[in-house]
Amino acid sequence: MKRYEALAELIAADIRNGTLPPGTKLPSVRKLRLQHQVSPSTIFEAYRRLEDRGLVRARERSGFFVLGTGTLLEPKTSMVLAQPAQVDISQLVFSILGAVQDRNVLPLGSAFPSPKLFPLPRLAKSLASSARYIDPWETVASLPPGHLALRQQIALRYLGMGMPQPPENIIITNGALEALNLCLAAVAQPGDLIAIESPGFYAALQAIERLKMKALEIPVHAKDGLDLDALEALLAQHPVKACWLMTSFQNPMGASMSEEKKQRLVAMLTQRQIPLIEDDVYGELYFGNRQPLPAKAFDQEGWVMHCSSFSKCLAPGYRIGWVSPGRFGKQIEQLKLMTTLSASVPAQVAIADYLQTGAYDKHLRKLRHTLESQLTLMNEAILRYFPAEVRVSRPQGGYFVWVEFPEGFDTLRLHREAVELGISIAPGPIFSASRQYHHCIRLNYGGNWDGYYDKALQQLGALIQLQLSGC
Amino acid sequence: MKRYEALAELIAADIRNGTLPPGTKLPSVRKLRLQHQVSPSTIFEAYRRLEDRGLVRARERSGFFVLGTGTLLEPKTSMVLAQPAQVDISQLVFSILGAVQDRNVLPLGSAFPSPKLFPLPRLAKSLASSARYIDPWETVASLPPGHLALRQQIALRYLGMGMPQPPENIIITNGALEALNLCLAAVAQPGDLIAIESPGFYAALQAIERLKMKALEIPVHAKDGLDLDALEALLAQHPVKACWLMTSFQNPMGASMSEEKKQRLVAMLTQRQIPLIEDDVYGELYFGNRQPLPAKAFDQEGWVMHCSSFSKCLAPGYRIGWVSPGRFGKQIEQLKLMTTLSASVPAQVAIADYLQTGAYDKHLRKLRHTLESQLTLMNEAILRYFPAEVRVSRPQGGYFVWVEFPEGFDTLRLHREAVELGISIAPGPIFSASRQYHHCIRLNYGGNWDGYYDKALQQLGALIQLQLSGC
Numbered sequence: 014m015k016r017y018e019a020l021a022e023l024i025a026a027d028i029r030n031g032t033l034p035p036g037t038k039l040p041s042v043r044k045l046r047l048q049h050q051v052s053p054s055t056i057f058e059a060y061r062r063l064e065d066r067g068l069v070r071a072r073e074r075s076g077f078f079v080l081g082t083g084t085l086l087e088p089k090t091s092m093v094l095a096q097p098a099q100v101d102i103s104q105l106v107f108s109i110l111g112a113v114q115d116r117n118v119l120p121l122g123s124a125f126p127s128p129k130l131f132p133l134p135r136l137a138k139s140l141a142s143s144a145r146y147i148d149p150w151e152t153v154a155s156l157p158p159g160h161l162a163l164r165q166q167i168a169l170r171y172l173g174m175g176m177p178q179p180p181e182n183i184i185i186t187n188g189a190l191e192a193l194n195l196c197l198a199a200v201a202q203p204g205d206l207i208a209i210e211s212p213g214f215y216a217a218l219q220a221i222e223r224l225k226m227k228a229l230e231i232p233v234h235a236k237d238g239l240d241l242d243a244l245e246a247l248l249a250q251h252p253v254k255a256c257w258l259m260t261s262f263q264n265p266m267g268a269s270m271s272e273e274k275k276q277r278l279v280a281m282l283t284q285r286q287i288p289l290i291e292d293d294v295y296g297e298l299y300f301g302n303r304q305p306l307p308a309k310a311f312d313q314e315g316w317v318m319h320c321s322s323f324s325k326c327l328a329p330g331y332r333i334g335w336v337s338p339g340r341f342g343k344q345i346e347q348l349k350l351m352t353t354l355s356a357s358v359p360a361q362v363a364i365a366d367y368l369q370t371g372a373y374d375k376h377l378r379k380l381r382h383t384l385e386s387q388l389t390l391m392n393e394a395i396l397r398y399f400p401a402e403v404r405v406s407r408p409q410g411g412y413f414v415w416v417e418f419p420e421g422f423d424t425l426r427l428h429r430e431a432v433e434l435g436i437s438i439a440p441g442p443i444f445s446a447s448r449q450y451h452h453c454i455r456l457n458y459g460g461n462w463d464g465y466y467d468k469a470l471q472q473l474g475a476l477i478q479l480q481l482s483g484c
Numbered sequence: 485m486k487r488y489e490a491l492a493e494l495i496a497a498d499i500r501n502g503t504l505p506p507g508t509k510l511p512s513v514r515k516l517r518l519q520h521q522v523s524p525s526t527i528f529e530a531y532r533r534l535e536d537r538g539l540v541r542a543r544e545r546s547g548f549f550v551l552g553t554g555t556l557l558e559p560k561t562s563m564v565l566a567q568p569a570q571v572d573i574s575q576l577v578f579s580i581l582g583a584v585q586d587r588n589v590l591p592l593g594s595a596f597p598s599p600k601l602f603p604l605p606r607l608a609k610s611l612a613s614s615a616r617y618i619d620p621w622e623t624v625a626s627l628p629p630g631h632l633a634l635r636q637q638i639a640l641r642y643l644g645m646g647m648p649q650p651p652e653n654i655i656i657t658n659g660a661l662e663a664l665n666l667c668l669a670a671v672a673q674p675g676d677l678i679a680i681e682s683p684g685f686y687a688a689l690q691a692i693e694r695l696k697m698k699a700l701e702i703p704v705h706a707k708d709g710l711d712l713d714a715l716e717a718l719l720a721q722h723p724v725k726a727c728w729l730m731t732s733f734q735n736p737m738g739a740s741m742s743e744e745k746k747q748r749l750v751a752m753l754t755q756r757q758i759p760l761i762e763d764d765v766y767g768e769l770y771f772g773n774r775q776p777l778p779a780k781a782f783d784q785e786g787w788v789m790h791c792s793s794f795s796k797c798l799a800p801g802y803r804i805g806w807v808s809p810g811r812f813g814k815q816i817e818q819l820k821l822m823t824t825l826s827a828s829v830p831a832q833v834a835i836a837d838y839l840q841t842g843a844y845d846k847h848l849r850k851l852r853h854t855l856e857s858q859l860t861l862m863n864e865a866i867l868r869y870f871p872a873e874v875r876v877s878r879p880q881g882g883y884f885v886w887v888e889f890p891e892g893f894d895t896l897r898l899h900r901e902a903v904e905l906g907i908s909i910a911p912g913p914i915f916s917a918s919r920q921y922h923h924c925i926r927l928n929y930g931g932n933w934d935g936y937y938d939k940a941l942q943q944l945g946a947l948i949q950l951q952l953s954g955c
């Protein structure tokens with residue numbers, strides 16, 4: 014990393030953790046020169062970079078200021094402990110997510126970033142050029158575990174993170190969603206108890222409901238992710254068959270566990286021989302200076318199934334994901350063969366071709382900066398339009414914030430009112446088996462940000478004010 | 485249809501049903517002229533066409549002869565009635581099909597035709613040209629039920645068969661295999677009893693095993709498919725929750741039910757409100773003069789889920805299939821959203837583009853003729869190399885023959901010995917929940933037929949002789 018990049022990252026970290034709150038003037042060049050022993054040009058480069066990332070703004074003749082006009086409180090969302098339970102959430106999820114499929118609805122409730130943030134034309138070139146060379150035999154050769162060149166490229170990315178996973182251990186799937194569902198079916202049976210995050214990704218709830226298993230909710234904190242002490246206590250009380258967790262930039266809170274916590278998590282589960290289904294689809298979308306290691310990096314004995322995909326970073330409609338399945342590879346591969354046979358060959362070949370060009374990392378850098386600067390815009394709009402008592406999570410990556418209103422606030426009502434205005438949101442209850450978090454919502458700042466976003470957040474703020482004032 | 489085509493088809497039907505056995509000389513031009521009131525040139529055109537199709541051969545100065553050198557007996561395979569049972573067949577299927585994934589093994593046991601029979605370069609052109617115009621919004625718009633232009637093209641094909649299914653009723657899936665599995669999960673629960681064909685497609689057995697349901701085997705006859713009387717008797721005795729059947733060119737026998745039988749089947753099931761999962765992936769591969777109507781064509785009340793795909797006729801690696809789901813659309817669509825979200829967008833768009841060019845029907849005509857002439861080659865080789873006591877089914881479409889050896893013959897042994905020689909076959913027991921048909925095999929004549937095929941069938945014949953002679 015260049016010196017100005019390192020310096021920019023130091024300052025960005027202070028902005029993210031609140032040490033430099035919105036509105037603060039950045040230190041003078043003279044002060045930083047003395048403090049960090051760097052040249053004035055390095056400091057200017059670092060500031061320009063922070064400006065490019067949308068974190069600070071230069072004001073004429075007065076220096077650089079942190080964007081935003083106030084301080085957002087962090088959520089103190091806490092979970093009410095619930096007994097292991099059958100899950101019955103699917104119909105609520107479908108009724109709420111239906112709104113996102115309307116092109117005219119502003120997708121603050123969507124689970125995807127805008128496809129316009131992806132290099133679709135470049136990817137189409139890979140699709141077109143590689144299509145001509147697909148060996149007819151590929152249709153057989155790409156049966157699970159999947160297209161070899163693609164598995165090799167994925168293995169190289171693991172290697173780059175310092176956590177080698179050999180290509181022969183990787184199974185290509187129809188997006189991470191299929192990988193996660195296959196993992197669950199491979200390690201648990203109807204009636205089994207699955208530990209999940211609360212609030213957590215609704216697809217985990219739907220999978221547990223579909224497979225007639227039971228859910229045990231473990232609390233997640235906005236700041237540092239899963240509550241490991243709570244998990245340990247609950248594991249002592251209940252016969253948990255598997256865990257399904259998102260360890261980095263968690264959906265819906267945006268929270269992450271530290272690498273130390275991930276290591277402790279793996280040790281805790283390995284000791285009890287409990288499989289971990291790790292959903293890491295947002296791992297590449299970090300705002301810090303390197304990708305956080307997933308729990309899989311600490312897995313010595315193969316109890317962690319690491320699932321990810323290209324759907325959130327590169328090629329949403331291609332439906333290509335994968336799992337590095339630890340000791341459960343054979344079961345997962347056979348389940349895949351029995352249910353969907355293989356992933357689409359042209360999509361596999363095109364993504365392998367694209368990765369081979371080396372363009373992916375450059376694209377990811379740009380995407381991360383776009384998302385980080387849109388997070389700033391989202392926070393500014395929330396500060397401007399939402400009442401002062403709302404609390405907002407401070408994600409270090411991904412594209413979700415978790416917004417908490419005062420207790421008693423009804424976000425299902427807010428959802429209905431927002432849809433009337435052509436705006437979708439994701440209300441809290443869809444993220445909990447016991448339908449908690451009625452006063453919380455998930456907002457997506459990864460959309461195609463334009464004037465409509467500001468307007469929509471203004472309208473949403475007005476609806477919130479209205480409900481809070483008792484109307 | 486032109487007059488010479490109609491005449492050719494009349495004669496082809498006589499060849500297929502054995503009225504004109506192999507070696508027979510075709511009637512003279514003079515006789516046919518009188519009989520059918522057609523011109524000599526029409527008769528010559530018809531004979532040339534039959535020659536192109538590989539059904540007859542001209543011998544210099546002596547006329548046209550039906551290919552083959554003897555008469556193959558039809559199988560009399562009969563099923564031993566079995567009680568409803570838990571299924572435990574998956575591991576046997578996997579161990580046997582593993583051999584097909586080796587490029588150096590001659591795939592007589594494969595479930596797919598050779599990908600070289602497909603217009604892959606033309607399809608790659610559609611992929612390349614349509615990739616450039618994929619609207620980023622497609623990644624959202626192509627969520628289930630799927631890409632609209634593709635559903636419209638599929639609806640047009642239904643319309644062409646005289647059985648309209650509107651595009652909004654069609655759900656795109658990852659191949660027919662996913663469609664079938666989703667249908668089963670949509671209409672039945674663990675413990676439920678599912679009526680299936682015997683012998684029948686092993687994927688149905690694997691799905692029933694995976695979902696912890698029970699199988700009730702219904703006999704299928706090589707000549708006319710499912711035994712409806714047996715089905716009716718068994719429905720009276722057992723609480724069947726759903727049927728999973730392949731009504732045309734059935735896998736593994738190649739047998740078809742007549743349209744009258746399909747109509748009776750639908751009436752029987754509708755009266756009892758039992759859903760029918762109809763697997764029709766080989767329907768387009770008919771050798772007659774039109775595609776046989778599926779059972780779905782007679783479904784007035786929505787109890788039939790009609791599943792098909794492009795994997796067996798056009799684009800095996802693309803993984804695009806569909807279901808016209810009758811009254812079960814909503815459940816199936818939601819299960820799809822929960823497990824694999826959507827089918828690959830580039831593959832959907834490319835196939836829609838290809839179908840819009842109108843090239844599909846021309847390709848299918850060529851493919852059918854290739855398969856029909858390869859069936860003749862397969863029959864000739866069996867007559868030449870296999871002992872006289874083997875019996876072989878006479879499919880009217882598709883690319884499978886069912887070969888029956890004398891009782892007591894061990895095809896699992898034959899499979900092991902064949903694999904040693906680099907040849908795969910599909911032994912009978914993988915087609916039955918109760919592991920019957922030890923003396924039968926399924927052979928695939930849809931491979932890339934070349935000198936190796938003849939050699940392989942000769943080697944297989946030698947192994948069969950060896951076992952029959954008690955060695």
